[in-house]
Amino acid sequence: MTFWIWVFGAIYAGLLIFASFKSYKKGRTAEDFMMAGSNIGLALGVLTFAAALFSTFTFLGMPDFFRVNGIAAWVFLAVSDGAMVFFIIWFGYHVRRKAKKLGFRGVAGMIGTCYGNKWAGYTIFLSAFLFLIPYVGIQIQGIAIFMNAAFPNSLPAWGWSAFIVSIMLVYSEIGGLKAIIYSDAIQGLLLLVVIWIIGLYSLSHFGGITPMFEKVSQIDAALLSSPGPKALLTPQFLLASLIVIVMIPVTQPQFTTRLIVMKSTKTMHYMAVTLGAFAILVITPTIFIGMYGVDKYAEVGREEFFAKAFLYDQPSFVAALAVIGLIAAGLSTTNAQIFALGSELRGLLKGDEKSIMFKTKVGIFVFSVIALIFSVIVIDQLVLLARVSFTGTALMGPMILLGILSDKKISKGMILSSFLALIIFLASLAGYIADEFLGIRLDLILLGLLALASLTFYFSSKEKIDKAL
């Protein structure tokens, strides 16, 4: 396997170096660096959005989620993604229209301008920082676990994490967002190829789809329906998941930025449709790998399952492709998230552009180091941590949507309500507040109350805002 890792690793590194130099432009402006010149076509747009969305979380997390919780995991991600791509054609149009009027220097900066209140931007930035950093941390950790399995006793887990973060920093510093988008494209294609090779191998273990589910029904029939053997995938959990996943393009700045830098609305619409098809293609083989895990590795921990299903059970060149695919997946997603945080910070800074860019790059470095620390200390299931990350940022959804859609001046009460919801959610994560009231999940209650608050603030406002906004 080591030979093949060097071969594929060299090809991948070569492609990255080529992409970063292709993206590097002497005398580039800050907009070129941060926003890739806002001219992304369909193919790159699909692959960059897909790569930012489908990462270690999909590659490793979803097979494990299917293995542990059964087939309703499809509803958790695939149906939610189907709803999200429809939502993109509506939301993408409005956010692009707003960005055209106001200019775009990150979601936090734009919403601060919409509300005429810098605290709106600060609250959004706080939520992105609090919920993206642990998510980035666990992605890096996922790669480190995998690398440890591929090269036991070569480097400690934190060493692999530091290695990944260093590559990410150098790469984004040379090429900016354009380089990240190119690396996303490479990763998107690689992910699709690798996940299908391993998926088909897993399916061939059973001899087809029908025997696969027959075998699983003999092992544990609870895996074949909702809520699954751990009773996690209830309709309420899945509904809340759909809402927070649909909110991803609104509340996770790396996705909003990708909608805005698309060449045109038409290209963005095609991107949404293709992304939906891509989601089905990527998630389908994770069912097969999960069911393979049910049959062969039902009793083992996630690390052993990853190592065996993705490495030891595969021919050496497939295992090597899996290693490189996983590095690529983790690298592009963490890159996208850290860079987006830098972009959000830039939107909140004032002063001359040179000093803002310097502070932004320092910010990107600091965020990377914090994510690295998290990657060493966080222990959780990939998918569930991702779900918390989606929920935490989704709480900003009603405030952002209201800012983008409103033709009236909105009370700062909306900012305060969103901030309060964030604090309550954090308190529930820390165990100070229950995560369910009267049988209803706290995240659903908070999202419902924020939606109600946004309608109340909108209809109670009399003051029309300047048409230019």
Added chain:
Amino acid sequence: MTNAQKNKYWKWSCALAILLSAITFTPLILPQGIWKPTLSGIPYTLWTTYLLTIALVVLTWLGSKVHPGLDEEEEVKL
């Protein structure tokens, strides 16, 4: 297609997308603990939600064809 027609079809697409999403969480699609009838061996909830996902993507394609703002603006200048 006139703008009025586009508006009408777009609203229908939105309504259908909401309906398809909402129906997923009813006992019709998520019967608790039940996995039959199967389709080619695929458990009930999986094949129905697989079809629902495909339907949502097809609806996205249709929606993109009738979206009222499709030709309104091009590149966002930053």
